[in-house]
Amino acid sequence: MPPRKTLACVTMAYNEADMLPLWLRHHGRQVGQANCFVLDHGSDDGSTANIGGARLLRLARSPLDEVSRARFVAQFCNGLLQQYDYVAYTDADELLVADPARWPTLLDYVQDPHPPVTTAFGLNLVHRLYGEPACNPALPILAQRRWAFPTSSMCKPLLIRSMVSWQPGFHGSIYPPVFDHLFLFHLAFFDHDITLRRARKRRSQSFADANSGIHHRTQDETLRSWLHGWANAPQDGSITLTANCPATAAFMAEFHTSAGQDPHGMFHVNLHLKGTTVWRIPERFAGSF
Numbered sequence: 001m002p003p004r005k006t007l008a009c010v011t012m013a014y015n016e017a018d019m020l021p022l023w024l025r026h027h028g029r030q031v032g033q034a035n036c037f038v039l040d041h042g043s044d045d046g047s048t049a050n051i052g053g054a055r056l057l058r059l060a061r062s063p064l065d066e067v068s069r070a071r072f073v074a075q076f077c078n079g080l081l082q083q084y085d086y087v088a089y090t091d092a093d094e095l096l097v098a099d100p101a102r103w104p105t106l107l108d109y110v111q112d113p114h115p116p117v118t119t120a121f122g123l124n125l126v127h128r129l130y131g132e133p134a135c136n137p138a139l140p141i142l143a144q145r146r147w148a149f150p151t152s153s154m155c156k157p158l159l160i161r162s163m164v165s166w167q168p169g170f171h172g173s174i175y176p177p178v179f180d181h182l183f184l185f186h187l188a189f190f191d192h193d194i195t196l197r198r199a200r201k202r203r204s205q206s207f208a209d210a211n212s213g214i215h216h217r218t219q220d221e222t223l224r225s226w227l228h229g230w231a232n233a234p235q236d237g238s239i240t241l242t243a244n245c246p247a248t249a250a251f252m253a254e255f256h257t258s259a260g261q262d263p264h265g266m267f268h269v270n271l272h273l274k275g276t277t278v279w280r281i282p283e284r285f286a287g288s289f
Contacts, residue, residue, distance in 0.1 A: 065208035122154020
């Protein structure tokens with residue numbers, strides 16, 4: 001019997017007191033804490049002082065530069081491929097999940113063959129303000145948040161078994177996008193208070209130039225309008241997040257159609273595709289995180 005394939009999970013964090021514990025809890029359960037790597041970009045809030053059995057690499061703090069960040073992370077992850085069969089990178093507010101109907105964990109997922117780079121189907125987890133109370137991060141998140149919407153900006157090529165270079169924000173790579181029953185849950189908007197608290201921290205950092213990290217500078221008024229808009233958006237409880245689900249298939253098709261339309265641009269897909277309804281997360285995902 002061949003040896004089991006191995007998987008490392010990597011994130012980069014700066015003062016992520018709210019998100020890093022969730023990232024470590026989830027990915028530690030998926031692959032074991034010793035196979036989780038935290039690239040600490042100069043945190044000074046104590047959030048990386050005790051990360052259990054995860055591996056910590058401390059980096060000097062520097063202004064946020066998305067181009068150099070993607071380049072550094074790619075080099076680090078490519079290096080890990082010398083020791084691991086697969087490497088997954090996500091930001092601290094992103095949780096990677098293999099379809100639980102087929103694989104209990106990400107480690108089980110990589111025992112099956114997958115393309116050189118796998119693109120996760122991206123979902124923004126939302127806070128339905130008029131029916132869901134503030135989230136308790138100590139409890140399972142999907143027991144408290146049940147709605148999300150698909151977004152192309154979170155359809156990221158994050159699981160690799162071959163050397164890769166990423167575009168800024170990890171929105172594209174040197175490989176064409178391939179979906180393969182892998183999902184990315186984005187937690188940036190999963191709780192009203194946490195969203196605003198993180199936004200203040202993100203705006204306070206320095207930036208390499210006027211174009212770097214634009215989404216880190218969103219003002220509270222805009223964030224509140226987004227949160228209330230999603231809370232009032234029409235609901236769709238029929239979503240299965242399977243290949244034969246019409247809404248899921250239609251979104252994937254639209255994403256693929258947009259790929260390559262601007263081959264000379266910074267991003268090779270349309271990052272502004274979003275669902276027009278919020279989707280009920282299927283019950284099979286309930287225990288995922």
